[in-house]
Amino acid sequence: MLGILGGLLAACFWGGAGTCSARCARALGSLGSLALGNLIGVVLVSAAALAIEGSPLGAPSGDWLRGLGYGLGTTLGLACIFRAYELAKVGLVSATVSTNGAVAA
Numbered sequence: 001m002l003g004i005l006g007g008l009l010a011a012c013f014w015g016g017a018g019t020c021s022a023r024c025a026r027a028l029g030s031l032g033s034l035a036l037g038n039l040i041g042v043v044l045v046s047a048a049a050l051a052i053e054g055s056p057l058g059a060p061s062g063d064w065l066r067g068l069g070y071g072l073g074t075t076l077g078l079a080c081i082f083r084a085y086e087l088a089k090v091g092l093v094s095a096t097v098s099t100n101g102a103v104a105a
Contacts, residue, residue: 018094022085030082038075 024033049056084093 014098015094018085018097019090021082022090022093025082025085030079030086034075034079034082037078 021033024036027033028036081093081097084096
């Protein structure tokens with residue numbers, strides 16, 4: 001029963017996030033909403049990382065390169081998603097994005 005409720009809750013959150021992302025992309029434009037999301041993410045993640053782990057200055061260069069690659073890949077993917085939300089119907093884009101996530105998982 002817990003798995004069913006958890007899946008239902010995750011689906012509701014996913015649908016809400018997709019609808020909010022589409023509304024933001026149409027109101028601010030795809031690049032504006034991407035910039036706002038990345039700015040909020042950088043501030044929150046940096047603050048949480050510093051509070052939990054401390055200074056990352058001693059991290060190996062490979063970790064820095066993987067983090068940079070992950071950040072660039074995520075930003076490029078989100079730019080495509082926000083542009084699609086700006087141009088197409090929410091139901092079509094959300095279904096495509098969730099199918100992509102299911103395949104990746």
